């Protein structure tokens with residue numbers, strides 16, 4: 001049984017090459033294809049390989065939310081157990097062999113941020129007709145960081161500017177101190193800027209400027225109100241890639257309905273059923289399954305998981321993801337594999 005701590009996982013992700021990132025995209029893409037195929041009503045129940053029961057969530061009297069996410073793809077079984085506390089998110093992903101022997105245990109916080117950003121990248125890499133010069137990231141948590149990191153890893157030649165826009169100033173200052181210095185050294189031709197809503201009088205004008213410039217918008221907040229209005233995008237019309245991974249409850253809205261429908265009414269999603277149940281933007285817009293394109297269906301229909309998609313003229317590409325345990329299992333297994341190759345972590349016998 002192999003154990004990877006949070007520092008081990010961080011080291012693995014920060015050291016990934018572009019080729020390794022593409023191989024993670026391929027592994028995640030293949031898993032999404034399988035789960036979409038198996039979720040069709042016509043798929044025989046007896047042939048199912050993937051079992052993903054609903055997660056269990058409860059809140060302790062210390063106001064900590066404990067989340068248990070079980071998953072099996074038959075080849076491996078896993079469960080992610082994380083606690084969301086005021087100090088942040090902590091937990092582990094357990095990976096078992098088909099007979100239940102524990103094969104790996106890895107820290108879950110950074111894997112969760114990485115796998116969600118990777119899921120966004122499974123679509124971004126297929127959007128070849130939209131420029132990726134200006135990247136705007138809404139939020140300044142781990143998800144925001146990993147969306148920026150993976151976009152930079154995949155498009156170092158194209159990206160010229162990365163802007164982080166956040167509600168509060170504190171997290172941006174931490175990002176400036178802990179993340180930007182490293183990214184500036186790795187990508188000297190990219191400019192990194194921050195904009196806080198808190199304490200900036202002309203925030204709406206400044207945000208408008210960032211939105212006008214943005215080709216790619218990664219929204220990573222649990223916002224209850226849209227972080228920007230469609231009218232702001234329309235002031236500088238161009239095709240954009242817009243992803244939303246932050247909202248996960250009906251009252252949450254990272255964008256307004258017009259922005260949501262700006263892909264010609266089509267929204268790409270990780271899971272139709274989960275997004276229709278959990279994503280506030282989709283519920284408010286009254287969307288149904290017919291308005292959504294599940295990533296697994298898209299990826300499965302192409303010749304390969306990175307085949308370019310057709311983006312109609314005048315349309316954006318809009319993507320919504322609420323996440324699933326299968327992503328943790330697939331990515332967690334690959335991280336254990338890469339960690340083993342790099343000699344990271346510890347091996348424990350007897351499980």
Ligand SMILES: NC(=O)c1ccc[n+]([C@@H]2O[C@H](COP(=O)([O-])OP(=O)(O)OC[C@H]3O[C@@H](n4cnc5c(N)ncnc54)[C@H](OP(=O)(O)O)[C@@H]3O)[C@@H](O)[C@H]2O)c1
Pocket residue numbers: 112113116138139140141142143144166167168169171172220221222223224225245246247248321322323324
């Ligand atoms: N789709 C998935 O699979 C998936 C997986 C994991 C997490 N998530 C979600 O992704 C989001 C970001 O995760 P994270 O780990 O990066 O979280 P985090 O570290 O807690 O960061 C949250 C960010 O959102 C901002 N924010 C919080 N409430 C807001 C509000 N009401 N309006 C506007 N901004 C607000 C925070 O700004 P301040 O600095 O001002 O507080 C912070 O920048 C969360 O909503 C999380 O639940 C999604």
